[in-house]
Amino acid sequence: MPVITAFCSSGTGKTTLLTHLAYYAATNNISTALIELDNRNSLKRCCGLPNSEFTTSNIFDSAFKGNYDFLPLWESHLKGKAEVCQTNRESLLETEKLLATKPLGILKLKKVLKKYKLPHQLILLDAPGQEGVMSESALLASDYVILSIEATPKAMMDAVRFVQILFNYEEEYDVAIPEILGIVVGRYNHESSKARDIMEQLPDIAEEIGTILFSPIRHSNEFLNCYDLGIPLHLYRSGHNAIHDFDIDGNVFKDMSDKKLRSLDRKFYGSLPAIAKTIVQIVKHG
Amino acid sequence: MGRKKVDYLESFSNVTSLKKSKELETARARIEELEKIRQQLEEQLKNSVTESFFEVHDVSLDKIEVNPNQPRKSFFDVVEMRNLLLTQGQRQPIILVNIPGHDKYMIFDGERRYRASIMLELKTIKAFFIPYNPDTFDLDVLITALNRKEINALDEAESLIKIIQRSLTLKPLEIANKLSAFISFLRRQKKLEYLSGLATDFEKREFYSQNIGFRNEEESRICLDIIDLGRSPISVSSNNFPLLKLTEDLKIGIREYGLNDNIAMSLNLISSNSKKLQGKISESDSLKIRQDLMSEIIEQKLSIRSAKKLINQRISKILGVETQPSNQTFSYLDRINIDKLSDQERMDLLSKLENLVSILKN
Structure with a gap:
């Protein structure tokens, strides 16, 4: 039961990434739980969820005894293989305040997930981009973290900051930190020279922080459209090539001409591992 | 004019350098740990060679050391062994032990064959290994030598003394005298047969040791140590211990x-x-x-x-x-058929002979 969280600054496509990972995992017969830790409750919108009694705050409640009550995700398609636990803005804000006053409050989620094990094979934690109790809770409760970035200078500096925070945890508090599963670039726009510069440097950066670079997820307006409709791209435009950015290695670069690829090495970038495929392999084969 | 490229890698390197120095430290510690494990494995491997009993190895002569506590001190007959090795080859492997901490294998049994091989300037010798037990090694070597009867009576006497001295702080001659005094005492008490009984009848050992009448702990220790090594105290007292008094x-x-x-x-x-x-x-x-x-x-x-x-x-x-020059040959003594004597006759003969002995001694 690997627990995975995506991390970095907001607006890098974390929620899109995690909901699509959940969809892909579920269609690959992996029971998946998606837990929202962001008080903005963006899951409600992008997953088209009804209101629910049980929200993330209940998990943090001292009365909680493992009676999880999640909502099925895209039930008509996933047949209950994926479930979500959404947040309620007000109650989660309360929870955050409470946790912040408690020493080791950020370890509460880790403890609860360990004590009351979820039956799912894969657990995805959708944490907020900025630093705070919930993102730290998510980090400490996870086995793996995906470094989800955007190929922009601002997002890159946020990523540096994030890696620093992560290593500091280990260094200063001697707590177990999750393994960085890999770097994935979301909303990748190959037309942007800045983005290409960054893409060029990322293999070295990944090596520097001891991880790998995943195949990027392209920028596409269709992601915004389907977000709005509360469904994954698979259900909105099943023939869209962006779907396979999740499951085919180096998909973004596959059909680019050498001229378009510019300085990027076709062989290397064309074989960058696809993130969803990799995670399914981890769950199935360890 | 080219675009200005930002080096993001450098920013990441600054963050990771701290972690890396820590990792380096951990790696060093890990290497030391692994080195220790490697040494242990090597030791085990070395030991596992010794565990393969009865498997004969060709062991290099310069990997072998002699046992400094070898009870057998005479090797004047190495020449004979050399000739045997020359004509027959090495028929029997020597026995080695692998003592932890020693560079070389120590000879448990076969020093004469080892010396002869060196004399012949051979490179290796056939050997097999037995496990090393520090507590019993010396004793095991002695028992092996005693059983092979290749040890002379003097070396045997000194080895027995050494074993007895493990529990008694007595000088060699004191031990010899105490044994001989005890035997004389038993003889006077007509209980000498108890001592031979103790040495030979293992099942009645309890009975004999309780009834023999040891006068002190030293007497019982000396006798029991000798018996435990498969020797008779009476024989040791008359054949071995007197040799301790020999001039150098x-x-x-x-x-x-x-x-x-x-x-x-x-x-x-x-x-x-x-x-x-x-x-x-x-x-x-x-x-x-x-x-x-x-x-x-x-x-x-x-x-x-x-x-x-x-x-x-x-x-x-x-x-x-x-x-x-005497004409008496005492050949009639040869004609006494001891097997046919009754117990009473034997006792009579024994006391007569003892009388004679004491007269002769004086």
Whole structure:
């Protein structure tokens, strides 16, 4: 039961990434739980969820005894293989305040997930981009973290900051930190020279922080459209090539001409591992 | 004009450098750990060779060390072994142990074959290994040597003393005297058979040891140690321990030249300390006489009987007495068929002989 969280600054496509990972995992017969830790409750919108009694705050409640009550995700398609636990803005804000006053409050989620094990094979934690109790809770409760970035200078500096925070945890508090599963670039726009510069440097950066670079997820307006409709791209435009950015290695670069690829090495970038495929392999084969 | 490229890698490197120095430290510690494990494995591997019992290995001679506590001190017959090795080859593997912390394998059994191989300038020797037990090693070596009967009576005496000294802080001659005194005591008490019973009848051991009447812990310790090594205290007292009193030159004679124990005991009478010759000869003179006689006996390979005759003649010469050739041969003693004697007859014979012995001694 690997627990995975995506991390970095907001607006890098974390929620899109995690909901699509959940969809892909579920269609690959992996029971998946998606837990929202962001008080903005963006899951409600992008997953088209009804209101629910049980929200993330209940998990943090001292009365909680493992009676999880999640909502099925895209039930008509996933047949209950994926479930979500959404947040309620007000109650989660309360929870955050409470946790912040408690020493080791950020370890509460880790403890609860360990004590009351979820039956799912894969657990995805959708944490907020900025630093705070919930993102730290998510980090400490996870086995793996995906470094989800955007190929922009601002997002890159946020990523540096994030890696620093992560290593500091280990260094200063001697707590177990999750393994960085890999770097994935979301909303990748190959037309942007800045983005290409960054893409060029990322293999070295990944090596520097001891991880790998995943195949990027392209920028596409269709992601915004389907977000709005509360469904994954698979259900909105099943023939869209962006779907396979999740499951085919180096998909973004596959059909680019050498001229378009510019300085990027076709062989290397064309074989960058696809993130969803990799995670399914981890769950199935360890 | 080219675009300005931002080096993001450098920013990441600054963050990771701290972690890396820590990792380096951990890696170093890990390497040390692994090195320790490697050494342990090597040791185990070395040991696992020794565990493969009965598997004969060709072991390089310079990987072998002799046992400094080897009870057998005579190796005058190495030449014979060399000849045997030359004509027959090595028929029997030697036995080695692998002592932890030692660079070389120590010989448990087979020092003579090892020495002969060195003499022949061989490179390897056939050997097999047995496990090393520090608590019993010396004893095991001794028992093996005793059982092979390749150890001379003098070395045997000294080894027995060494074993007894593990539990008693007595000098060798004190031990010999205590044993001999105890045996005399048993003889007077007519209980000598209890001691032979103790040595031979393992099942009734309890009975004998309770009824024999040890007068102190030392007597029981000495007797039981000797018995535990498969020897008879009576035989040790009369055959082995007296050799402890030999002069050094005679001990060398036994060890280096294979001088017979009996002859050595007779030669020991030619001494400034002996009862007979006290005050009649100086130690340097007696040493010279002993050595002359010893070389004559060894060179001419004299029998015990002729050697003793020669020695007695020499003693008489020193004393200025001519020995009278006797006609008595006591051959009738040979005709006594001990097997056919009743217990009572045996006891009678024993007491008569004891009387004779005490008269002779005086």
